[in-house]
Amino acid sequence: MREISIGEAARRSGIKVTTIRFYEERGLLPAPPRSDSGRRIYDTATVERLGFIRHARDLGFRLEDIADLLALQGQPGASCAPADSLARRHLSAVRERIAALRALETELERMVSGCDHTDTAHCRVIETLADHARCIADHPTGLTGELDTAGAGKAD
Amino acid sequence: MREISIGEAARRSGIKVTTIRFYEERGLLPAPPRSDSGRRIYDTATVERLGFIRHARDLGFRLEDIADLLALQGQPGASCAPADSLARRHLSAVRERIAALRALETELERMVSGCDHTDTAHCRVIETLADHARCIADHPTGLTGELDTAGAGKAD
DNA sequence: CCTACTTTCTACAGCGACTGTAGAAGCAAG
DNA sequence: CTTGCTTCTACAGTCGCTGTAGAAAGTAGG
Numbered sequence: 157m158r159e160i161s162i163g164e165a166a167r168r169s170g171i172k173v174t175t176i177r178f179y180e181e182r183g184l185l186p187a188p189p190r191s192d193s194g195r196r197i198y199d200t201a202t203v204e205r206l207g208f209i210r211h212a213r214d215l216g217f218r219l220e221d222i223a224d225l226l227a228l229q230g231q232p233g234a235s236c237a238p239a240d241s242l243a244r245r246h247l248s249a250v251r252e253r254i255a256a257l258r259a260l261e262t263e264l265e266r267m268v269s270g271c272d273h274t275d276t277a278h279c280r281v282i283e284t285l286a287d288h289a290r291c292i293a294d295h296p297t298g299l300t301g302e303l304d305t306a307g308a309g310k311a312d
Numbered sequence: 313m314r315e316i317s318i319g320e321a322a323r324r325s326g327i328k329v330t331t332i333r334f335y336e337e338r339g340l341l342p343a344p345p346r347s348d349s350g351r352r353i354y355d356t357a358t359v360e361r362l363g364f365i366r367h368a369r370d371l372g373f374r375l376e377d378i379a380d381l382l383a384l385q386g387q388p389g390a391s392c393a394p395a396d397s398l399a400r401r402h403l404s405a406v407r408e409r410i411a412a413l414r415a416l417e418t419e420l421e422r423m424v425s426g427c428d429h430t431d432t433a434h435c436r437v438i439e440t441l442a443d444h445a446r447c448i449a450d451h452p453t454g455l456t457g458e459l460d461t462a463g464a465g466k467a468d
Numbered sequence: 469c470c471t472a473c474t475t476t477c478t479a480c481a482g483c484g485a486c487t488g489t490a491g492a493a494g495c496a497a498g
Numbered sequence: 499c500t501t502g503c504t505t506c507t508a509c510a511g512t513c514g515c516t517g518t519a520g521a522a523a524g525t526a527g528g
Binding site: 328330331334338347349350351369374375376 | 484485486487488493494495
């Protein structure tokens with residue numbers, strides 16, 4: 157089985173068939189050779205490349221950054237500084253995200269624990285939402301989804 | 313200044329003009345009366361509604377859920393159980409997200425701390441990405457961006 | 469060989485929550 | 499009157515896919 161179909165590549169890499177074609181379109185994978193009837197033919201190297209991509213996606217890297225990392229991987233001997241700084245930047249983005257989510261967690265906890273469950277007129281959840289002043293110092297307003305993925309991998 | 317323009321409403325609420333129009337289209341705001349020349353005319357109640365929306369968005373609620381919360385707010389006397397359970401569900405989603413991001417943080421830390429910064433052939437970052445087996449037990453594969461917002465509020 | 473089923477192909481629309489663009493019109497001040 | 503700001507509508511783009519439609523090709527059983 158030296159010639160690998162797209163479906164087989166999907167099974168081996170854990171990336172869906174449609175997603176593989178999407179990655180090709182986005183330049184993460186080279187256009188593969190085709191069979192006489194026009195079907196994509198992959199090899200083990202491509203499957204490994206897909207594994208790389210999947211892992212990087214699981215870690216929340218953006219496709220654009222993954223393309224850069226793949227290019228670096230293909231240049232043995234080149235400095236790994238770009239890969240390193242990319243990973244570091246990503247790490248600090250993840251940390252910021254965690255901090256923001258923790259602040260959210262705190263305020264949501266206060267909201268749901270403070271509600272006496274009678275009716276909407278006295279609902280702490282709704283009151284709190286209506287009156288930002290009650291917690292304006294507690295949760296962040298200023299960082300928008302710059303890191304929205306993490307732990308991807310629905311995979312087939 | 314009883315009649316509030318969309319720009320003024322944006323300034324007061326911290327929500328961009330374009331986003332206000334977008335919220336109207338999505339049914340979070342009623343279609344406001346218009347001036348002779350067709351411009352939207354708001355009142356303080358709408359500005360407060362915008363504040364509610366903004367706060368809920370800052371907390372990461374989805375627009376669909378915010379619409380539900382707004383409907384509940386408008387029905388004093390109704391049970392707040394739906395609002396409560398919505399907030400609780402959201403809270404547990406936030407917690408899951410934090411846990412996933414912490415796992416990511418751990419692996420990213422290992423990646424960047426283990427790199428000796430020589431060249432790509434020995435780069436720990438790239439090696440780790442290429443070989444998922446090194447950490448397959450450490451980070452989650454299975455939960456995809458079901459909670460991707462948090463701490464929004466770029467706001468004008 | 470025929471039929472049924474699966475896989476693959478292309479091309480395009482949709483998700484969520486906006487943001488940005490284009491082009492036109494209204495409005496206020498100098 | 500001109501300049502410059504605001505507002506209007508309508509639509510495309512962001513990100514990382516997912517889902518759809520319709521067609522062609524491959525595979526298995528009778």
